[in-house]
Amino acid sequence: MLLFLTALPVLAQGPHDAVADLSIGKRVFESQCALCHGADGSGGRGPSLRKAKLKNAPDDEALRKAISEGLPPEMPGAWQLSVREVASVAGYVRSLGKIAVEEVPGDSVRGKALFTERGCSGCHIVNGQGNGAGPELSAIGARRSAAHLRESIVRPSATVPDDFLLVEITDGGGHTIKGVKANEDLFTIQIALPGGRYQSFSKSTIKKLTRLTGQSTMPAFDKLPANDLDNLVAYLASLRGAE
């Protein structure tokens, strides 16, 4: 009975009840986690945490468990942190991968229709629909600000993601081929061609390899009427994945 009574307060202050304080979370993160995950969570020895979805922590309970108990084989558990500190670090880590919901002008329903009409789904998959030549956008609103989304539509070359580098290759026969780099090692490079096929080159057979940094295969939608642009941004901002 005594055991039951003494156990009660502990249960009442379980991890689910701890209130996250992001300032505490930031302080603890920078002191305890930054060594591997980078001072801003962008990664280093450990993976980047600036993602909407974390592979090893799909929900908040899993994230708190990972923080306090660690993730074998590499990540040690921060067993010394209080329940509140763990919740605060978890809250802070979640905040790194999310853009807060913004009030944006525009109609997301009209934006969705426009997304299809303008052919965006020819290169982007949203919730399983579309073609996958470009980045998937199912949770883009949780990762990018409305301003960034607007810039990406009007001037795509200003916001090319690192894993969509356009390259130009002149092969041994003097032909020039452009595509998005799919992979590369010291001796070979693989590119995705506009039609969706892949082509692999041995670097020893290439005459010239140019990395077209800052260029995008996406056309610039810089002539969109202001209303349409607002609607499209509103639609993209509403795409926040499964929250």
Place this chain on the structure above:
Amino acid sequence: MKLAIFILSVAACAQVPFERIRDAAKEPGNWLTYSGNLQGHRHSPLTELTPANVGGLKVKWAYQFPGGRNQTSPLVADGVMYVTSPNRAAALDVKTGRELWVWDRPIPKDYQSIGFGRVNRGAAILDDKLYIATLDCYLVALDLRSGQQRWAVKVEDYKPGYSMTLAPLAIKGKVVAGVSGGEAGIRGFIDAYDAKDGHRLWRFFTIPVPGEPGSETWAGTSWKSGAGSSWVTGAYDPDLNLVYWGIGNPGPDWNGDSRAGDNLYTCSFVALDADSGKLRWHFQFTPHDTHDWDSAHVPMLIDAPVRGRPRKLIVNPNRNAFYYALDRTTGEFLAGQPYAKQTWAKGLDDKGRPILVPGMDPNDEGILVWPALNGATIWYSPSYSPRTGLVYVATREAGATYFKREAEFKPGTFFSGGGERRIPESEQWGAIRALEPATGKLAWEYRLLSPPWAGVLSTAGGLVFSGSNEGNVFALDARTGKPLWNFHSGGAIASNPISFNIDGRQHLALAADKVLYVFGL
């Protein structure tokens, strides 16, 4: 008679007396110690593989480890290869890769790697035993023939953050080893154990206590959590009877406020009397380090002329981006210069001490400095080829913004005091660089796509082997750096290559993530 022959053959195999390790160059078909020889050269005297035929290298067999990110450097003795992974060792038939025995030791459930991966970098052989250091900080001796445990000694308690990831160094009658834990505020040390029964012969603490020489370089009680780990295998000069070892960063890593002073013997090489463990000399590469630039490197012992005079050198391309040549008898600084991009020092003075650029310590807002915390090179091995007279080092070219944060010491937790934000991946790169040993002057470089995590092997046939993050195992011409052969392994490479003979034919072995590959013609 048959029985007598059997007994004789058992006695004849699985015996590696110290003299065989000391004279490793006389039996290049084996690889008897972590670096191939006691001088830390990671050089194979084998000559069968050459720039003319290396293009014909093919996979002969592969061995799958239980887990990934393997950093092991195998040993080869008398037809058997010994490989390690965390708390595990295996003996393999060198012709086929088939397991002959496996030994493992459970990793305690409450064990934590604080600031490093769960890895093991290799074993040591002496006489009839194989020695392996474990994550939970035991040194274990196994029967070389059967893998059965002969003895196990507790080196330290793992709970405050001590651990062992390195290959021990076997010298005459002793096994020398160091510890990891520099991000947990440990007090580091280097130990020597009796090879026969495992009793401890001496311990050299890398952080002096008040009253000892060097203690004046620590403010207040900061020495107690001063770190100074010793997590990479050292070298040994049998003639001078000195053990050379690299020492890690001070704690906390990026916040030096509480530990004013040079913080000896962190970020140093120490030369220890092999019989007593007494300090003969030290040289500190990075006084009062605030960037996590451990000097946990394999020292290379080279005899070469400096300014026309023959010298016994100890050389080191350091994590801090400077190359150093010292006299290994005295520790005297002879020469040094940057071998990679660095922005923290204007140069070295005539004693080898860095002339600091003001304002490069981590601060609250962050300060951009080259190299990044993993340095211009790190734990993996460099190589020295007496044939070309060049030092080879896998070089990392990356900078980072360093931040200082508060650091509260609690045993068994991170004691780092900050972190870094690295420059974008697209701006980071790497290179295999060939340097002149007496000066560090660049002879050639072979550019890599990203900062490497694999060591370098040179061979007397005129080749340099290494691996890339992208999975390439490759061979370069040792004189020019020209690429001659490559194989895509399918896994990021973070290990050291070795070379050895199978049936008198030269082979190459290298671990790539989960798989050890053996290549031959």
